[in-house]
Amino acid sequence: MITDETLIRIGQAVQLSHQGEREAARVLFAEIWDEIGGEHGDPLHVCTLAHAMADVQDDVHQELVWDQRALAAADQLTDAGLAQAGVTLPVAGLYPSLHLNLSECHRRLGDLDRAREHLQQAQATIGALGDDGYAQLIRAGLRQVADRLR
Template identity: 75%
Template sequence: MQEQLMISDETLTRINQGVQLHHQQGQREAARDLFAQIWDEIGGERGDPLHVCVLAHSMADVQDDVHQELVWDERALAAADLLTDDRVAQAGVPMSVAGLYPSLHLNLAECYRKLGDLDRARECLQRAQAGIGALGDDEYGKLIKGGLDRLVEQLAASERAVRSFRSVSG
């Protein structure tokens, strides 16, 4: 989501700078510090839902602990539920609110997979897949769809491992 944000909104521009620190410069800790500073400035979860959503979504990516990653991903999803297409368009974000959900649910599914909660991971994956119609056939849409395909494969491998373990131990 963040890679597409070529926007005049100062807060989103700063969040994008943190994303660049992380993804292009490999400065995960610096990105996390910048995100924490912005989080305080916007008033945390009480801030503008668009800022909260994008910032929490980005902050999740720089967490070292999957439990913290999940907390941030849940914050992003909760904020998305408060967004309107008008607010997103006003900020110059090139997609509808519906286009945010596949990525948000994908990230939640990945957290649950890492935590070994395969049922919840599948639920989130299904929600993400249900929303892919809101994605375009652009680079962002392909990125999310590719992530969904990888997660399907990872969940299948995890389920095979669980079945194998049960057959050996049971």
């Protein structure tokens, strides 16, 4: 169970975005971003917020910036830090989704070489996920991006 208050608030913003309240989600994400110190904040907060903020961007260039921030922050995480916050997924389990999103951004921007690189990285790290609903969602996304890149 997630025990970190900032992660809980980020989750509330994610719920807003899932309910179609993209602008309200962006506003809440921006407030939290300022509170955590932006890119200099706790890497778990930065990674989680940036990964979610990317999903509510209307401009693919901005989406890419947020996805890149999320990946950079993930590189600073540890399994112990995730567990302390109540996150059950290991750090390695974050990379398939992060690289999937980066692949799709690069594809949409027409940088197919970079898109393929991130797709390969996502595929190489997918083994860190089990076979639950989340893993199936990421695998389906990988198949979709791979098909789009053909």
